[in-house]
Amino acid sequence: MRDFKYEIVVNETLDSPSWSDLFESVSYIPLKTDVPMGQVDQIVVYDSLMYVLADGLYCFDMDGNCKFRNNNKGRARNEFLKASSLSVYDGKAYVFDRYKYKMMVFDAKTGAFIDDMSVPGYKIYSWFNGNSYICSDADPQDADYTLFKCYSKDDINTQTAAFFPRKEDVGMMFGTTSWSGDGLICLSYVRNLAWKIMGADTVPYIKVTVPENKRIPDNIASSMIADGSRSVEDYTGAEVIYGLYYLTECDGFITATIFNHEKNNTSYIFLVYDKNTGKSCSYLTLRDKEPWQQFPIAGRDNPATGCGNSIYVAYMSESLSLIKGVIGTGNEPADPRFLEPYEVFKGITNDGNPIVARYEFKPIE
Secondary structure, rough: OOOEEEEOOOOOOEOOEEEEHHEEEEEEEEEEEEOOOOOOOEEEOOOOOOOOOEEOEEEEEOOEEEEEEEEOOOOOOOEEEEEEEEEEEEEEEEEOOOOEEEEEEEEEEOOOOEEEEEOOEEEEEEEEEEOOOEEOOOOOOOOOOOEEEEEOOOOOOOOOEEEEOOOOOOOOOOOOEEEEEOOEEEEOOOOOOEEEEEEEEEEEEEEEEEOOOHHHOOHHHHHHHHHOOOOOHHHOOOOOOEEEEEEHHHHHEEEEEEEEEEOOOOOEEEEEEEEOOOOOEEEOOOOOOOOOOOOOOOOOOOOEEEEOOEEEEEOOOHHHHOOOOOOHHOOOOHHHHHOOHHHHHHHHOOOOEEEEEEEOOOOOO
C-alpha cells in the first residue's frame, strides 16, 4: 500500500494550547435571508462566496448577504424534493436530490437553473469534482455493492471506477465521509485512516498515529469491521484511542476529532494538522478559552468547509450560548481579537438563521 500523504500524531501527553496559540483570528458571519433557512446540511466556500445546502441552495457573500436562493419544493426540473449533497466547480453549483435521483446544475453566480441529469442506481449522495461524478451507493444487499462509484464527467451514466468492495477488509463501510473541494475523504472509524477519492484514483490520504499502548491490534480491528461493532470492549475492554470522525480541511490545515476510550469515560480528542510545517497538535481542551468560544470542528449539527488557511463552521443560532453576562465579565477580559460586540450576537441569535464562524489558523511550529 502507498504511504499516506499526511500523518497526524497523537502524543502520550496531549498538548494544551491556548485559543490564541492556534488561531490568528475568528470572525462571525450572520447568514441573512428574508425567511429562516433551517438546518444547514453542507457548506462550500468557492471563489469568495459561501454556498449553503439547507433543504435548498443558498449563496452568500463573505459578509453574509444573500446573493440568491432556491428552496422551491416540487417535482419541476428546478425544484427540490430532498437536496442532499452540494459541490461547486468551474462556475457551476451541483446539487443532488436523493428523492428525485437527479443531479441539478445551477449557475454559481446567479443561481439560474442550467440542467438536470438522472443519476444511475439508488444513491444517497453525489458530487462533482471536475474529473468525475462521485456517488455513494445505498443498497448493501446488492451482490456487486461498492460503497463509492465514479462516473464519467462527460456522461453521468458511464461508470469509470468503483472503490472499496465489501469483501476488502479496509474498514471503509464502517466510517464516515467528508467532501473537500476536489474529492471525497473516506474515513475508517476503526483504523484511524482516511482515503481521498479523486475520480480516477483513491489516494491514501491521512493516517492518525496514536501511542503504541493505545492502539487496537489489527486482528481485533478486522473483527470489529467484520461484525460491525463500534466498541472495542466487545473484544478486549482495553483503553484505546480510535474513532476518526468529523474531518475538515482547507488549503493549509486539517482538523478532525478522534475518541479517547477510557475505562469509565469516552472523550473527544481534537486534532489540528499544519500541511505546510508537517506539525500537528492534539488536545482535549484549550487553555484560556472563553465560554462562548466554539471549537472549529465539524459535527453532525455544525457542518464545516475550508478555504485558504481558514475553516468555516456553520452553527445554528440557538446553539450559541452568547449572553451579555459572559462577554466582558470574569477575572480576565476576553481576547479583543476574538470579541465581537454583544449587540452583533444579539441580532444574529434573534433572527433564527445560522451563523458561520471563520477561523484563521496560525502556523504550528
